[in-house]
Every structure is written in structure tokens, then in C-alpha cells.
Amino acid sequence: MDEIKQRSVTVRLLYVSRAVGPQTTTVTDSILSGALHGNRKLGITGALCQGQGMYLQVLEGERGVINRLYNRITQDRRHQDVELLVLEEITQRRYADWAMAHVMLSENDPMIQLKHPEFDPYSAPGQTVMAMVHELFAAGNRIRKPSV
Structure with a gap:
């Protein structure tokens, strides 16, 4: 019997969650440091x-690894109302050079104010939210490296 060659399936996952407590630089850097x-x-x-x-977090990697990480995130006490928005198989990574890019959002952000003033990721279609994350990432001036 021929052995079946197993190919690792690569996926992209997008979820949204609400912060438990204030989103301080310390909390964010803790999340980023662990992620990196x-x-x-x-x-x-x-x-x-x-x-x-x-x-809003996009994760790319081997399907089993991403599933295990997402399960840990749903149990993380820094997050509440964790909701899966998109899970898709991919052939190419969009964030291949980033172990974890960090895009800062503020209510004064022109992307939020002008293009998406009514934006609610909990009620928007998952692919719409994914497109917004890609747009925010492409506008690289919002990306920062963690201070840890």
C-alpha cells in the first residue's frame, strides 16, 4: 500500500475580542511579547x-497550530467576547514577514473616521473585517514594534 503523503494545510484566522480592562501599553506589550x-x-x-x-487579530499558520492557539486565546483572561470571524485555507501568507505586526487604532484614525465610521466587527461580514485589517496594515504608519 502506498503511503499517503500528508501536506500541511495553511490557514488564516481572524477573530475579534473585547479587552478586559484598559488597553494599556503594558497589556498590549505583554500580548505582543508572548506572541512574538x-x-x-x-x-x-x-x-x-x-x-x-x-x-482584531489575524493569525496565519499550520491549521492544527492555529486551532490550538485560538483555543488558548478564547481562555485568555485579557479577552472577552471572543468571536471567530474568518477561517480560510490559504496558499500564500499576507503577513509572512511578521511574527506579529501591531496596528494601533484610535477613534481619530482617518481610516475609522472616513471610511468606516459605523464599523462594528461583531455585526460586519468577516471578509469585510478582514479587508479592513489588510487596509490598516497596508497603511504602515499605524504599525509599531513592541517596546519590550
Whole structure:
């Protein structure tokens, strides 16, 4: 019997959550520091958008690894109302150079004010939210490296 060659399936996952407590630089840097260390080891790439009391995070990697990470995130006490918006198989990573990019959001952000003033990721279609995250990431002036 021929052995079946197993191919690793790569996925992109997007979730939204609400912050438990204030989104301070210390809390955000703690999340990013853990992500940067763990993601490099596990081959995970992605972007974290944070602001206005919410987190939007895109994770890319091997399906089983991403599923396990998402399960841990749903149990993380820094997040509440965690909701999966998109899970899709991909052939190419969008954030291949980033163990975890950080995109800051503010209510004064022109992207939020002008293009998406009524934006609510909990009621918007998942692909619409994904497109917004991609737009915010592409406008690289909102990206910062963690201070840790």
C-alpha cells in the first residue's frame, strides 16, 4: 500500500475580542511579547489591531497550530467576547514577514473616521473585517514594534 503523503494545510484566522480592562501599553506589550516569542517557534505570522477597547487579530499558520492557539486565546483572561470571524485555507501568507505586526487604532484614525465610521466587527461580514485589517496594515504608519 502506498503511503499517503500528508501536506500541511495553511490557514488564516481572524477573530475579534473585547479587552478586559484598559488597553494599556503594558497589556498590549505583554500580548505582543508572548506572541512574538511563541509565534516564531511555531511558524505563525499575523497582525494584531488594537484600540477602542477591541482586538482584531489575524493569525496565519499550520491549521492544527492555529486551532490550538485560538483555543488558548478564547481562555485568555485579557479577552472577552471572543468571536471567530474568518477561517480560510490559504496558499500564500499576507503577513509572512511578521511574527506579529501591531496596528494601533484610535477613534481619530482617518481610516475609522472616513471610511468606516459605523464599523462594528461583531455585526460586519468577516471578509469585510478582514479587508479592513489588510487596509490598516497596508497603511504602515499605524504599525509599531513592541517596546519590550
